[in-house]
């Protein structure tokens with residue numbers, strides 16, 4: 001029997017496994033490929049990832065911009081992670097790895113037993129569901145229509161992108177419409193995300209920020225290829241495609257006999273789709289909460305960890321961010337430009353308060369108020385309408 005069994009070998013699962021082991025807990029990670037690579041390109045703000053070693057970063061571009069009606073310099077550094085470097089750092093050699101797929105969990109007074117699809121059973125004091133959006137042991141994936149961020153991207157040689165992008169600059173959003181593609185695909189807005197990803201490559205990705213249901217990948221692919229073709233880069237399009245589909249309205253998992261962590265816990269920022277930085281930063285306090293409460297009982301350890309993840313202030317901030325999501329989802333394309341122009345004109349601290357600090361209610365509210373006041377009346381009307389369910 002292990003102290004902590006973590007179901008899922010994504011970055012959240014491994015970050016928690018590392019911290020649990022360092023906290024003296026006998027820890028195991030269970031997944032179909034427990035030491036397999038992570039194919040997605042992970043990015044975020046450098047100030048959220050400052051505790052990671054240099055080997056965990058693939059690129060830290062010297063400038064970050066957004067393009068709305070104008071091009072604005074963003075006063076925070078954006079980074080792209082090196083998944084292999086991050087994985088090497090997080091995969092603690094003392095963590096036991098188990099290859100398999102969890103199917104069911106039974107929880108008793110002294111711990112839990114997880115049954116795998118091959119019939120194997122594994123006993124643990126605390127079971128953690130870190131299976132991402134599948135939520136394999138904590139209620140399953142979201143059902144019905146939900147709000148999603150979708151994207152289609154390609155990695156291309158940085159030296160070839162001169163017609164489309166500065167290979168040294170991370171452009172988080174270029175809201176200029178893709179040439180010719182809008183007419184055929186309706187008016188749902190999307191933007192182009194372009195970031196250097198290291199190894200002499202850039203990721204060019206057409207992204208739909210928030211839509212219910214998500215904008216289909218075919219539409220985004222059409223727009224991406226239109227941008228590449230207009231810049232004389234049509235030949236680059238067949239490169240390996242990256243597809244993103246991130247549910248933005250996952251219900252936070254605050255209770256239950258199984259501890260959810262990472263995307264499974266609902267740690268996704270409703271307005272950006274990002275979760276990685278929160279998972280990496282929460283791993284240590286969650287591991288500490290488990291280690292301190294486990295001598296009382298497994299149930300006490302799960303509750304202590306749930307309170308650490310979803311403090312009342314974190315839950316309140318999540319509610320404010322959900323309000324932001326509703327505003328964005330309902331905003332017509334012509335207002336999105338003005339909204340983001342107002343947002344990215346704010347000082348770094350205000351931007352950070354909304355995008356990165358998950359338990360500062362006053363800071364989040366102040367940031368929302370600042371953007372509201374900096375927005376033109378048409379945008380303010382949309383922001384207010386979001387208060388109507």
Ligand SMILES: Cc1cc2nc3c(=O)[nH]c(=O)nc-3n(C[C@H](O)[C@H](O)[C@H](O)COP(=O)(O)OP(=O)(O)OC[C@H]3O[C@@H](n4cnc5c(N)ncnc54)[C@H](O)[C@@H]3O)c2cc1C
Nearest residue numbers: 008009010011012040043102131132136262263274275276
């Ligand atoms: C292409 C793409 C790009 C993204 N970019 C970013 C980004 O830049 N920044 C960001 O913050 N987020 C990004 N995301 C969101 C991303 O999903 C999460 O940030 C991150 O992968 C979540 O980590 P996680 O460990 O919670 O879950 P996941 O990475 O989804 O890991 C889930 C793990 O659970 C395992 N598993 C599933 N079911 C079972 C089961 N029944 N039994 C055992 N194991 C199981 C899986 O095999 C996997 O190992 C992106 C997503 C995609 C798809």
